[in-house]
Structures are given as C-alpha cells and as structure tokens.
Amino acid sequence: MRAIRGIWRWRHNPLRRTTDLVEAWVALSALFLVLLAAPLVGAVVGAVAQSALQQAVRDQRDSRHEVTAVVVRRLGGSPFEADPDTGTGRDTRTRVFADWKAPDGTPAHGAVMSGLQTPHRGDRFSIWTDVHGRLVARPLDSATATTHAVLAGIGAAFAAAAFVEGGRRMILWRMVRRRYARWDQAWERVGPDWGRTGTGS
Template identity: 75%
Template sequence: MRAIGGLWRWRHNPLRRTTDLVEAWVALSALLLILLVAPAVGALAGAFAQDSLQQSVREQRASRHAVTATVVRKIDGSLLEADPESASGRDTRTRVIADWTAPDGTAHHGAVLAGLDSPRPGDHFAIWTDTHGRLVARPLDSATATTHAVLAGFGAAVVTAGVVEGVRRLIVWRMVHRRYVRWDQAWERAGPDWGRTGTGS
C-alpha cells in the first residue's frame, strides 16, 4: 500500500525527482510479484513435490512388506531406543535377535528393533522388509507425503518473496547510494563559496 501511496504522492509533485518515482515503481512491482508470483511458485513447487512424493509412496508400498518376526532372545545389555519412524517419537523399541520369513519365502535370522517393552522368546512383532527379507524403513504414508509437499510449496513461496524483497532493497540501496554521491559532489562544488558575499549565494 505504501508503494501505491508513494506513486500517487509523487505523481504531480513539483519536488519529485526521477529516482523518487522509480523507487515507488520498484516498490509497487515488488509488492505485485510477492502477491502474485510467490504464491504461484509455491503452488507449482508444492504440486511437483506432491507428484514426486506420491510416486515414492506408491513405489515403497509396492517394494516394502510388513512381515511377522519372532523373538529368539533379547540382546544382553540392550537399551530401549526411541523409534525415529514412529508418529509420536515416543515409542520405544528393544534390540532383539529374531527370526522372520521374507515375502519370497526365505528364512532370516538377525538383530532387529522390536516394538515390545519386555520382549520374551516366542513373542511376535511386525517389521518391514523388502521382497528378499532385508530390513527396510517403514514406507512413507500418503498423509505425510502431502504434509511434506505443502511445506515445500510454502517454503518455495517464502523464498521467492524473500528474493523479490532482497532485490527491491538492493535496487533502492543503489539508488540512495548514487543520490548521496551526487549530493556530495554538489556540496564539493558549492563548498568553497558557501556563505561568501558576492558569490551568488
């Protein structure tokens, strides 16, 4: 709004300098870019991220499988660890030795994190593996992918607005700097004769 007010104020003002009008136009252009271009960039970035992430969701769902593992024994001295894949981040898991069967039918045995507070031999729990039984992270869910896409779009819009504002500030700073340089030059020319009688001042 200040940009519009600046243009209106300088429209027919006899004290208006060219730089004043240019500065007002730069401010108005930056405002329009922030209001129109930044949201468009954010929407495009969000849509691109959504497509890419949803494709990852589909691929992970096709290649990762939930299988049931059986506790063989708890690893001695194992500590409860926070599960980084859990929604709350508060779920704890214990390292155990377990057996499981891969989707391709092969048997596996190894150390895994069990979602059990007090695992005992014979307890069952779910783990995620690929087709060949190798341990993998839980697949990305659609809602989380959408959240990441929204955040990516919002971030792109904010960055675009920041770049536009940064360019506006740089242009105005250069204009003000040149204005001060011209003032200094004018004062240097007028300085020796300033206030003397008969010099036309």
C-alpha cells in the first residue's frame, strides 16, 4: 500500500524525478511478485515434488517386501540407537546373524540389524528385502514423502521471494550509482564558478 500511495503522491509533484517514479514502480512490482509469483512457484514445485515422491513410494512398495527373519546368533557390538530419520528415536538396533526367505522362496542369511534389545536364537523380527531376498531399506512412507514435498514447496517460495528482492536491490543499486554519477557531472560543471560574483550563485 505504501508503494501505491507513493506512486500516486509522486504523480504530480514538481520535485518528482523520473528515477523516483521508476523506484516506486520497481518496489510495487517486487511486492506483487513476492505476494503472487513466489507462492505460485512454491505451489508448483510442491506439487511436482509430491507427485514424484508419491510415485517413488509406490515403486518402493512394489519392489520391497517385508519378510520375517530368524535370529541364528547375536554378533559382537553393543546396541545403538536407530537413525532418527527412519525410526521413532526410541528404537534400539542390535546386529545379529539371521536366516530368512526371499519373497520368491529362496533361502537367505546374513548379518542384519534387528529391533531386538536382547536377541536370542530363534527370535523373529521383520526385515525388508527385494524380490531376490537382498536387504534393502524400509520403503519411504507416504506421510514422510508429503512432508518433504511441502518443505520443498516452502523452500522454493522463499527462494523465489529472495530472488525478486535481490533483483529489486540490484536495480536500485544501479539507479543510485547512476544518480551519483549525474550529480558528479553536475558538480563538475558548476564547481569552478561556485560562489563567484555574477555567476548566478
């Protein structure tokens, strides 16, 4: 609103310079771009990210399978906290040697991380594998994918707003430099006669 009032006030002001009007229009344009274009960019980026991430969720659900593993023996090392990005923050993981069957029925075995605090031979727990029984990470959760998409949209909106503001500042910086250059030229013309009698000063 200040930019609009400024433009209206400067329209017929006898002290108005062309640069003043241009500066007001640049500020108004930047305001509209920040209020309209930045949210639009954020929405588009968020929608594209959501579509891509949800497709990744579907692909991972199709290619990754939850199977039951049986503890053969516990391996060395003390339990440690699970990755906060994949767990609840309270999950404890223990390294064990286990047997399991792939979705296609092929037997498999190897060292895996279990959610058992004190694993014993014969204990069962769930792991994720591909169709051939190779260990893979848990598939991406739909809600987590949506959260990432929202964050991407917000980040894109802020980046667009910062780009607009940077452009506005660059334009004003160039205008101020040009204005100072004109003042220097005017002082050079007036300077030698400044204060002398009969020179109109």
